[in-house]
Amino acid sequence: MLKKTIQPQDYAPGSKLDVLPGKDPEVRITLKRVPVVEENGKMIPVCEPTLKGNELKYLKECVETNWISSTGRKIIAFEEAFAKKVGxxxxxxxxxxxxxxHLALYVAGVVPGDEVILPTFTMIATPNVVTHLGATPVLVDADPYTYTMDVGKIEGKITKKTKAIVPVDIYGHPCDMDPILEIADxxxxxxxxxxxxxxGAEYRGRKIGSISDASTFxxxxxxxxxxxxxxxxxxDSREFYEKARNIRDHAFSEDRHFWHKYVGFNYRMTNLQAAVGLAQVERFEELVGARIRNAALYNSLLNDIPGLRLPPEAEGVKNVFWMYGLMIEDEFGMSRDELRKQLADRGIETRTFFIPIHLQPVYHKLFSNESFPVAESLCARGLYLPSSSGLGENEIRYICGAIHDIREGARL
Ligand SMILES: Cc1ncc(COP(=O)(O)O)c(C=O)c1O
Incomplete structure (x- = not known):
């Protein structure tokens, strides 16, 4: 049984309460019968960073030279290096x-009263920035194969108030950008x-980060x-770049300090953060490549299990598998939440897929007359497995072995 985390009265009539995930299971830390977990002395987390390059060296340089705030060489170096990697x-x-x-939509001219089209299957930050700009999020259901925005459903949502489209590359899989750009045009x-x-993802030979008017990471x-x-x-737009840089930094005027022609933000990164970022970008191919290799190993070890839908990769795109997501179909023999619980008992952390925006207590009233069946099915059945770039082959084998065992157990 799926547990209900929100009371029915929190929802408009007709909402699909039963697609909501249950409470996160507690992940066991010490399990004597699990050698791979014992070896690390911990559970296998859904994700953790790998900081094994020049991160500490560059951070030390910042501290030793006193450049710890938002001016400093590491910031420019990081911006240039990352932008280059994403084309x-x-x-x-x-x-x-x-x-x-938030800044990108502001620079794009989104103002109160505008509408912005985005997928309902996304993380809460996507609609929230639209709301903070005084604009209204307009939602589109997910594509059943790629889980990204269903491009066939965009045009029907355009009104005189529409200002922008925000495609979201879900779990590292690019959106179908050509039709989106055509509609926008x-x-x-x-x-x-x-x-x-x-x-690191790519769409028809073009790098994600270089296709849209602006992309955000x-x-x-x-x-x-x-x-x-x-x-x-x-x-790629010099004008967009200059405006974004300026507004990011309180919109200080170049000709006179403490002189402001626009309402700006302080969204500046520090030299310390950029130091870590620069070291990470030096390992860009390694870190992206590890995610892709993890996914290939997971696929090879899980593809014979009935009832598991493996993550998508549409033709002509490079999915970077930020998270390795599975859909648990009826044929698997147990619910997604039960599988999560049993994996947690074996020291394996998982996460459910996003809860769609139209089901969020803070947004549901806006969308009570609309239906988004694909996003709801993703919410009801999706989970992602540990996906860190530093995940060892033995850990992936252990996780896949556990899934095989659990399914066998379910069939007995
Ligand atoms: C699709 C999407 N958009 C926006 C964000 C917000 O990014 P941040 O947590 O760095 O603010 C996230 C974060 O996970 C995300 O997954």
Whole structure:
């Protein structure tokens, strides 16, 4: 039985309460019968950073030279290096992925009263920045195969108030960008891509980060490239870049200090964060490649289990598998939540897929007359397995062995 975490009265009539995940199971830390877990003296977390390059060296340089704030060489170096890796001309670092998206939409001209089209199957930061700008999020259901925005459903949502489309590259899988750009072009809309989860991904030979008017990335500790907290806007537009840099820093005027022509933000990254980021970018291919290798090993060890839908990779795209997501179908023989519990008992942490935006207590009233069946099915059945770039082959084998055992147990 799926546990209900929110009371029925919190929802508009007709909402699908039964798709909500149950409470997160407690993950066991010490399990004598699990050698791989004992070896590490801990559970296998869903994600952890690997800081094994020049991170400490560059941080030490910042401390030793006193450059710890938001001016410093590491910031420019990190912006240039990251933008280059994602095929963009310019990078504007920010305090996190949320502020990067907020700033990008502000620079794109989103103002109160506008509408912004985005997927319901995303993380809460995507609609929240739209709301903070005084605009209204307009939701589109997920594509049943890629889990990204269903491009066939975008045009029906465009009104006179629509200002921008925000495609989200879910779990590292790029959106179908060509039709999105075509629709945006036809209707004169900005495309600001939320690429928080998709460092290194590609769409039809083009790098994610270089396709949209602007793209935004997160460098939170679970991201493929991390700075602890951090984010970046990438763009090919000099004008967008200059405006974003200026607004990020209180919109100080160049001609006179303490002179402000725009309402700015302070979304500046520190030299300390950029030091970590620079060291991470030096290992860009290694860190992205590890995610892809992990996914290939998981696929090979899980593809014979009935009732498991493995993560997608549409033709012509490079999915970087930020998180290795599975859909648990009826044929598996037990619910997603029961599988999570049994994996937790074996020291394996998992996460459920996102709870769609239209089901969130803070947003559901706006969408009570609409239906988003694909996102709800993803919410009811999806989980992701440990996905760190530093995950060992023995750990993946252990996790897959556990899933095989659990399914066998379910059939007895
Ligand atoms: C799709 C998406 N957008 C935005 C964000 C926000 O990024 P941050 O946590 O760095 O603010 C995240 C974070 O996980 C995300 O997954």
């Amino acid at each position: 963009a001309k310019y990078g504007v670092s920010c305090t996190n992925g949320t502020t990067a998206l 036809k209707h004169g809309l900005a495309v600001i891509e939320d690429a928080a989860e998709a460092h 997160s460098f939170y500790a679970n991201k493929i490239i991390t700075t602890g907290e951090g984010g970046m806007i990438t763009t």
